Amino acid sequence: MGVAAINPYLRNSYRTLDSGSNSYATCVSNNGDHLPSIKPTFDCAEVEAVLETACGSFHPPLLPPVCPLDLLEALQVHKSCINSHSVYSVNLERLIAKIWHPTQEVLDQENLVKQEETMKKYLAIN
Known part of the structure; x- marks a missing residue:
């Protein structure tokens, strides 16, 4: 093993x-x-x-597993490893979207928006 x-x-x-x-x-x-x-x-x-x-x-x-940040760094340093710009840019955007994690402020704001929406629906029904 x-x-x-x-x-x-x-x-x-x-x-x-x-x-x-x-x-x-x-x-x-x-x-x-x-x-x-x-x-x-x-x-x-x-x-x-x-x-x-x-x-x-x-x-x-054995080398440690490759994480998405390693892949992002490799793609940014060696831009010519993917010859097609459209393929490169789409994959870079997809990678950045997967790496991004919401902060606590963003999560709190989403909770407030959901509470406001449920309150509006409740007031619209009554």
Whole structure:
């Protein structure tokens, strides 16, 4: 949960070919002589390190979700991301309308208007 899916096409075969865990300081030749082990070259070690990194289970950190304010900022900064001005302006207006929240003063004013309308209807009936 909360991590990226594992790539099914990436086969983690590094652990089967790991020569670092089986290396010894010396090795025994066919004659029974102890010979020093050959250390891997820098290029081989670099290739193994890159392979280990590629086969590892590194998951990039998850980014926070995008909020409407992020989208508004992106559209205002990068105006050329939507080539059509009519599409850009309509979507920008729609986004601003969704972001806008009424203040308490606006809500109080709407309540007063509704009360006046109901009072007018009540007086018109009587």
